[in-house]
Amino acid sequence: MAEIRLQDLWKRYGADVMAVRGINLDIEHNEFVALVGPSGCGKTTTLRMIAGLEDITGGQIQVGDRVVNDVPPRDRDIAMVFQNYALYPHMSVYGNMSFGLRLRKTDKAEIDRRVMSAAEILNIGELLERRPGQLSGGQRQRVAMGRAIVRDPQVFLFDEPLSNLDAKLRVQMRTEIKKIHQRVKTTVVYVTHDQVEAMTLADRIVVMNHGVIEQVGSPDEMYNNPQTRFVASFIGSPAMNFIDCGIEQTGAGLAIRLSDQVALGVPTDRTDRYAPYVGKDMIFGIRPEHLTEHRPHAEETTQDLQIQVEVLEPMGMDTMVFFDIDGTEVCGRSEPRSVSDVGEAMTLSVNMDRMHLIDPSTDMVV
Amino acid sequence: MNSSVSMTTGGGAAVAENKVPLWRRRKAMANYIALLPYLAFALFPFYIIFITSLKSKQEINNLGKSPFWTRGIEWENFTFLWTDTVFFEHWMINTFIVTTVSTIISVSIGILAAYALARLRFKGVEAFGVAVFITYLVPQTLLFLPLVDVINFIDDFIPIRDTYWSLILTYPTFLIPFVTWLLMGYFRTIPFEVEECAYLDGCTRLGALFRVVLPMAIPGIICAILFSYTLSWNEFLYSLVFIQDEHAKTVSVGVFTELIRGDIYFWGSLMAACMLGTVPIVILYGFLMDYYTSGLTQGAIK
Amino acid sequence: MATASEVEGGVRNTSPGVRSFLRRNLGPDTDGYLFVLPSIVMVLCLIVYPFGLAVYFSMSDAFIGEPMEFIGLENFVYIFEEDDIFLLVIRNTILFAVISVVCKVVLGLLCALLLQRITHLKRFLRGAMLLPFVAPTALTTLGWWLILDPTYSHINWILQNTFPFTLFEIRDYQFLGEPTLALGSVIFVNIWRGLPFFIITILAGLMSIPDHLYEAADIDGASTWQKFWKITLPLLKPVLAIIILFSTIFTLADFNIVYVLTRGGPMNETHLFATYSFTLGILNHEVGLGAAISLFLFPMMVLFVIFLLRMVRRDSAYEL
Numbered sequence: 001m002a003e004i005r006l007q008d009l010w011k012r013y014g015a016d017v018m019a020v021r022g023i024n025l026d027i028e029h030n031e032f033v034a035l036v037g038p039s040g041c042g043k044t045t046t047l048r049m050i051a052g053l054e055d056i057t058g059g060q061i062q063v064g065d066r067v068v069n070d071v072p073p074r075d076r077d078i079a080m081v082f083q084n085y086a087l088y089p090h091m092s093v094y095g096n097m098s099f100g101l102r103l104r105k106t107d108k109a110e111i112d113r114r115v116m117s118a119a120e121i122l123n124i125g126e127l128l129e130r131r132p133g134q135l136s137g138g139q140r141q142r143v144a145m146g147r148a149i150v151r152d153p154q155v156f157l158f159d160e161p162l163s164n165l166d167a168k169l170r171v172q173m174r175t176e177i178k179k180i181h182q183r184v185k186t187t188v189v190y191v192t193h194d195q196v197e198a199m200t201l202a203d204r205i206v207v208m209n210h211g212v213i214e215q216v217g218s219p220d221e222m223y224n225n226p227q228t229r230f231v232a233s234f235i236g237s238p239a240m241n242f243i244d245c246g247i248e249q250t251g252a253g254l255a256i257r258l259s260d261q262v263a264l265g266v267p268t269d270r271t272d273r274y275a276p277y278v279g280k281d282m283i284f285g286i287r288p289e290h291l292t293e294h295r296p297h298a299e300e301t302t303q304d305l306q307i308q309v310e311v312l313e314p315m316g317m318d319t320m321v322f323f324d325i326d327g328t329e330v331c332g333r334s335e336p337r338s339v340s341d342v343g344e345a346m347t348l349s350v351n352m353d354r355m356h357l358i359d360p361s362t363d364m365v366v
Numbered sequence: 367m368n369s370s371v372s373m374t375t376g377g378g379a380a381v382a383e384n385k386v387p388l389w390r391r392r393k394a395m396a397n398y399i400a401l402l403p404y405l406a407f408a409l410f411p412f413y414i415i416f417i418t419s420l421k422s423k424q425e426i427n428n429l430g431k432s433p434f435w436t437r438g439i440e441w442e443n444f445t446f447l448w449t450d451t452v453f454f455e456h457w458m459i460n461t462f463i464v465t466t467v468s469t470i471i472s473v474s475i476g477i478l479a480a481y482a483l484a485r486l487r488f489k490g491v492e493a494f495g496v497a498v499f500i501t502y503l504v505p506q507t508l509l510f511l512p513l514v515d516v517i518n519f520i521d522d523f524i525p526i527r528d529t530y531w532s533l534i535l536t537y538p539t540f541l542i543p544f545v546t547w548l549l550m551g552y553f554r555t556i557p558f559e560v561e562e563c564a565y566l567d568g569c570t571r572l573g574a575l576f577r578v579v580l581p582m583a584i585p586g587i588i589c590a591i592l593f594s595y596t597l598s599w600n601e602f603l604y605s606l607v608f609i610q611d612e613h614a615k616t617v618s619v620g621v622f623t624e625l626i627r628g629d630i631y632f633w634g635s636l637m638a639a640c641m642l643g644t645v646p647i648v649i650l651y652g653f654l655m656d657y658y659t660s661g662l663t664q665g666a667i668k
Numbered sequence: 669m670a671t672a673s674e675v676e677g678g679v680r681n682t683s684p685g686v687r688s689f690l691r692r693n694l695g696p697d698t699d700g701y702l703f704v705l706p707s708i709v710m711v712l713c714l715i716v717y718p719f720g721l722a723v724y725f726s727m728s729d730a731f732i733g734e735p736m737e738f739i740g741l742e743n744f745v746y747i748f749e750e751d752d753i754f755l756l757v758i759r760n761t762i763l764f765a766v767i768s769v770v771c772k773v774v775l776g777l778l779c780a781l782l783l784q785r786i787t788h789l790k791r792f793l794r795g796a797m798l799l800p801f802v803a804p805t806a807l808t809t810l811g812w813w814l815i816l817d818p819t820y821s822h823i824n825w826i827l828q829n830t831f832p833f834t835l836f837e838i839r840d841y842q843f844l845g846e847p848t849l850a851l852g853s854v855i856f857v858n859i860w861r862g863l864p865f866f867i868i869t870i871l872a873g874l875m876s877i878p879d880h881l882y883e884a885a886d887i888d889g890a891s892t893w894q895k896f897w898k899i900t901l902p903l904l905k906p907v908l909a910i911i912i913l914f915s916t917i918f919t920l921a922d923f924n925i926v927y928v929l930t931r932g933g934p935m936n937e938t939h940l941f942a943t944y945s946f947t948l949g950i951l952n953h954e955v956g957l958g959a960a961i962s963l964f965l966f967p968m969m970v971l972f973v974i975f976l977l978r979m980v981r982r983d984s985a986y987e988l
Contacts, residue, residue: 051562051566052565052566053562053565053566072565073562073565073566074565074566074567074568074569074570076566078566079566079567080562080563080566082559082562082563083559084557084559086557086559086560086562086563087560088560088563088564088578088581088582089560089582090581090582090584099564099567099577100566100567100568103567103568103569103573104568147563147567151567
């Protein structure tokens with residue numbers, strides 16, 4: 001029953017360090033929202049302000065129908081999973097998980113029931129008597145989540161919970177978190193710098209940069225329709241290619257001029273959209289997965305591109321092909337058997353339907 | 367142990383056992399031998415105190431004979447302390463009371479101050495930290511004269527002059543800065559997130575301090591208690607200045623002022639008293655040595 | 669208290685009320701003031717106020733049992749111009765501090781380096797070596813008194829009754845009776861007591877130097893001696909500076925050893941600030957003069973602290 005409403009939220013550290021600059025965000029009940037961005041973008045500060053661990057400089061935070069600006073953390077009914085787990089080292093796993101309930105003087109049988117059910121969900125039933133020091137990283141992670149689940153809070157906050165785990169465990173726990181959220185429905189705010197985590201877990205993603213929100217949307221929207229250059233570069237792995245280009249008129253249509261030799265036709269349905277930018281210096285954005293090995297095609301949205309292979313990075317399923325367009329290194333993604341050797345020529349297919357055009361004067365996608 | 371040696375000597379695991387090369391063993395022996403003189407130097411007075419306390423008067427005064435050994439064990443020095451002085455019934459007990467009470471006061475106040483210094487953000491906290499450091503450096507030497515006046519002033523309202531209460535009141539002046547400084551270091555090592563988690567779990571400030579921070583700082587607290595205890599047990603100047611009543615004295619001062627009376631035969635009982643006054647601290651220290659060394663080195667290494 | 673702001677919580681001006689006003693102006697944890705209150709009261713009443721009183725005493729003719737009058741700097745003038753013992757005090761203090769600190773650093777380094785190389789009996793040896801620092805100074809110094817006593821001196825006994833020394837006709841040394849020997853004895857006992865602190869701290873400093881630095885030096889072909897001068901010593905510098913600071917401060921202000929061993933004698937030759945101030949202020953009832961003497965300690969210590977802290981700050985910025 002808790003939606004979170006951030007209104008014009010500001011945070012200033014010291015005299016002039018602005019960590020968060022006027023954020024507006026509505027998080028719906030039972031929604032899983034991921035805050036992503038590079039370090040220092042204000043995402044953790046935002047999370048800590050929601051938790052009440054950080055005073056807010058300006059604006060308002062509402063949890064449920066209550067303004068919590070001045071409510072101390074203990075009365076906000078919020079649970080948080082920290083990056084370093086923050087388990088109480090002097091208490092057993094059971095003690096850790098039941099601590100919040102004991103403080104609230106919950107009935108003993110009820111505590112027992114809740115701890116047991118959380119332990120069952122997380123598969124840590126046998127660990128209840130152990131101390132955190134005796135647990136592995138993954139187990140600690142589970143206990144930290146168990147501690148939050150047991151509380152049955154209005155809001156769950158995660159602060160980069162997986163970044164202390166090794167790569168394999170991280171993927172495993174990611175799935176686990178998703179399962180748990182499907183089982184234990186509640187509002188979740190999840191901070192991470194890893195866009196893959198955000199994409200896989202969240203209902204909605206909030207990309208932050210320099211203390212402001214760049215874009216809010218579903219993972220699909222973020223991937224397909226980034227609104228700013230920053231979002232376009234941040235979401236997706238490997239990252240989108242950005243190539244300086246010009247727009248020129250070609251008969252009825254438009255073309256993207258990448259170099260003296262290379263120009264790619266713009267799909268006709270975008271002609272009107274891009275018409276105002278003819279003659280201006282723009283940036284052409286295309287993801288590697290839309291620069292593929294040559295495929296026979298009928299649609300005019302797919303165009304051929306002649307390149308000379310410079311570096312190959314086999315990934316197994318695909319091979320990344322690096323080449324040069326007018327001094328910019330560009331990466332394509334090809335089916336392994338169709339790649340040419342290094343130094344040789346190769347024809348790639350460009351899916352122009354998936355292109356993005358960025359105005360460098362505003363860094364916005366047009 | 368052995369396997370690590372075998373690694374460095376390059377021998378296979380099977381032949382490792384007795385293959386520590388001779389030169390290495392000689393070198394190791396040399397280290398021990400080189401330490402012996404200092405060990406003897408460090409322990410010498412303790413040995414003399416111990417051996418002299420077991421000697422009879424006649425033996426002590428037999429100057430031609432080696433003073434380093436005793437003919438037999440005599441308990442007369444100890445019985446003298448029991449029957450002719452108030453060593454046990456007053457000095458020891460006073461010392462114990464003063465030490466315990468001032469330790470409790472200092473550690474409690476020090477915990478609060480150190481927690482605020484290490485954890486809380488409020489205006490003036492840095493200034494307070496500097497003040498603690500400076501008071502830590504103001505020596506007792508500078509304060510004993512005016513403190514006599516302060517004690518006389520308080521005595522007008524509560525009779526503390528010439529009682530061990532005057533010591534309980536003044537010992538915290540050098541204990542609190544020390545304890546605060548020590549505990550601050552320990553509190554700083556506790557991750558903030560754990561405490562923040564306690565707030566989210568529903569703790570108040572004091573709740574988080576007592577249920578989470580303090581249990582995690584137990585080694586530091588033991589260390590602080592140990593140091594307070596040792597410092598006040600060993601205190602000499604204030605006790606010498608503030609207490610004239612023989613029955614209110616602590617061990618160090620009682621022994622020094624009451625057992626030395628220009629009498630030429632007092633060495634045996636004096637040494638017996640020194641030994642008894644040292645033993646409690648040494649026992650305490652024997653059990654908690656690691657805490658002691660960690661506290662001792664913490665300030666300098668950090 | 670928190671719900672008060674719920675209704676009107678404007679967007680820009682977050683929340684009214686005393687609490688948030690305090691938070692904004694004094695920091696987020698205003699309850700910190702309550703935490704430091706007891707110690708502030710303590711410090712004000714029993715350190716700051718007495719310190720002020722000491723300054724006042726030093727500028728008065730305070731004498732126990734008599735009303736006192738303000739006499740300005742007369743006490744200090746008297747001390748400088750007419751008090752010969754004060755010059756001795758300064759000389760002793762400097763000798764005392766310099767000799768004992770130098771000896772402690774050198775011997776401390778030596779013992780720490782030896783202790784570091786030892787694998788067995790480590791705990792026992794360290795424990796035994798620390799004893800002088802732990803035991804009550806006044807009591808152990810009484811033990812030294814017996815050892816150095818003119819009649820009972822164990823050292824004289826060794827000099828007169830054991831082998832190589834018996835070849836020479838060695839007289840009874842008056843360890844506590846002759847001025848130079850007495851000062852030497854006092855310094856000696858001070859070193860005995862303070863050395864363990866140096867050993868243990870330097871040892872901890874040594875252990876905090878990462879092994880890979882020595883391994884790198886080995887690969888570069890450094891000798892043991894070079895490793896000591898080029899790695900160990902520079903990296904120990906911050907630790908050494910701190911312990912020298914502490915040791916000097918406590919040596920300057922030392923009272924117990926001198927008072928128990930010589931009471932400043934013979935003929936005031938071994939007085940330090942503390943014992944001389946005690947003699948004047950308590951034994952001779954001249955509180956004003958005593959306070960003036962003890963106050964000299966303060967500027968000396970402050971200067972020394974500033975000097976050393978500067979040094980530390982410049983040198984301790986190594987990232988290991």
